[in-house]
Amino acid sequence: MELRDYLRLLRIHWLPLLLGLVLGSALALGFSLLQPKVYTADSNALVTVTAPGNTGPSISSESLARSKVNSFVEIGSWRSVAEEAATVLGIDDSPESLVTRVKVTNPTDTTIIRVTANAPSPEEARDLAEAWVRGMITVISEVEGVPDPATGGITVTPGDSARLPTAPSSPNVKQNVAIGALLGLLLAAGYAVIRTALDRKIRTPEAVSEQTGLSVVGTLPLTPELAKGSGLLPLEPGSEAASSLRLLAEATRELRTNLQYTNIDEPPKAIVMTSPQPGGGKSTTASNLAIVLAQAGQPVVLIDTDLRRPRIAALWNLDNAAGLTDALAGRADVDDVTHYVGPEGMLRVITSGRIPPNPSEVLGSQRMLQLVADLGRDAMVIMDAPPLSPVTDAAILAAHADGALLVVGTGKTTIDALQHATESLSRVNAKPLGVVMNRVPTKGSGRASYGYSSEYRTYYGSQETVPSAAAPVTVIPQRPGAGSDRGSARRGR
Known part of the structure; x- marks a missing residue:
């Protein structure tokens, strides 16, 4: 372990170390007070x-x-x-x-x-x-x-008469307290080292690179909105009302920039957003990435390809009566199930539609591949796919896309799960574009370890707050001929 590893260990486990120090001192003091004076x-x-x-x-x-x-x-x-x-x-x-x-x-x-x-x-x-x-x-x-x-x-x-002692020679309270504090600190340090050695959860970008060889292309902070289960960014750039959303927006823009540099000659046009395990936050991350791409003038199509537990419709507050599966089955045109979201229609959202009994076959069908190819001619396609464990849906999609982004829950997803996910992609010759560390702590012991220092928060939190408490997301009416009840307003309407 290097010096920075010990410093990170100290930052993460400072509370157990402090408790060990205090508890050891208290026990030694109590023991000393109970001993007879000599x-x-x-x-x-x-x-x-x-x-x-x-x-x-x-x-x-x-x-x-x-x-x-x-x-x-x-x-x-x-x-x-x-x-x-x-x-x-x-x-x-x-x-x-x-x-x-x-x-x-x-x-x-x-x-x-x-x-x-x-x-x-x-x-x-x-x-x-x-x-x-x-x-x-x-x-x-x-x-x-x-x-x-x-x-x-x-x-x-x-010789001279013995002198009358002024203080007891035993117990030596100061010495006992010092020894107790040292023992308590050593025990707490041992606990911290053992816990760190046995901890297989992803907590740092260095751990991802060392264990999988993949680059971390984005670190998204844990905001109060994400903790409550939402966390979508407003569609209007710069209209984030809370500093936590500004921090999330800037981190997502950094992810957008890093994604463009994954292949400068041939930037990815069709991306599969997946995760090693459920609960990593892939749907919210895919949605926010689509939003910041649209804000930069990039036409984007966000497709909910999670045909087992679809989340996009509920996340965006959109009607899911018809969606991707209906278009693939020929029951509706693609335009009929497309929601044009936000100003200028730069962002389109296609919900999952009805859940089929055979999701893997549907996602691997020629119609699905053709649909992605058609949409990718004039827009970037982001597909929110199921986790790579225990189903193969995401791997099937990634094999025919330009690559896959793996979203991991910081402090939740394990290294073993991430390694299994990369192996699943390699078996179908799919290209992993990188790892996105989601819900990185911005407070407490993990703040400095994950790169979200107080200076970072101050810089992005000091901008002038737009006096809009919750910027509503506009859903533009669909093209003529599309179903009139497809798009409903999201938050704030």
Whole structure:
């Protein structure tokens, strides 16, 4: 993983990381507060050796004292010392329990004996340390004998009285909280890494390119309108009332531009709009692409070729009593089932019509191929087809079209489904024109990962708002001779 991958991981999973940090700190703090407080006090004693007739220590005496100190440290753990300390303190604690609360050490290169005592209160810790030193002096005197100035000997002298501890030595709240925070952060980071490794959903354009080799030709933002189930752009260019629609309109125009560059010498004239799985938003994307193409002066025919779950008629609020299947069956002329939508009639919509029992055969028929060819002479044909899984309708259409655009739901469609869709196209020698990432988050942790930064939203959201709350879509009356009840007004009429 590169640095940008870790940064993206941090942006996506910042909340679990923060929760792990806070939860780990809270648990460590609670654990620390529940633990009994332990206070620690130190008391020292000095070991000296005097030679016969000398009044002070010599070099040889210093060496002998150092050699004796190690033995005296071991004496510090004897039961007899604990009994002497208990007698001095006047307590009934067993020698075994007292020994566990005391530690006797010798600082390096010294003849000092250091006694460290632990107790539930500062006073008890101080008293125990001092009593332990006294007990050791008593036992050492019994073992070594009382030193005689005439003959010399070993003397253990108590040092200053133990200081009263001002704070508990255990639990160390700051250290425990720091360790708890670190452990919580590591666990949350492990969760984020494992979840990312196991996540097969499409979330970035890089994942699409790496896993399928296809280019992402468009990234369409998730707007409140799309979240509510609509999201069609107004037919008049620049009449988007809400900033979210302006953002969607600009992203769709970028898709239009990228589509024109897929083949500069022979731009696609017949495009199949499909998706690996249902719910990717292909119908709305096909409709909006048709709208922005018509806004640019390109004649467009939008055909609902999803003969299993047609959506175009409901999306555009058009009559679906007769449509594509009726024209293919010879029950109506193509003009009779064509809805001329918007100003100047640059956009025509053909709904699905009656759902046949054999959609694949209908879409693969010679009449269907001829219809697309005829319409494509003077217009770009966009066909809203069923998903590539589990039916083959879209693959059949794409095999005879100029290519297919695969619309994927960001955070919903899986890499496996997209790979299966590309394999379905390759089996019939259909050309994938690219992938359109739909419903890309513009807020929250996924915003920066998918390219919709705050600057992007500000730039396209700062334009002057047209004072039209919902620009209606006009349906132009059909050509003479067409059915008079085919086109009904869409939103706002």
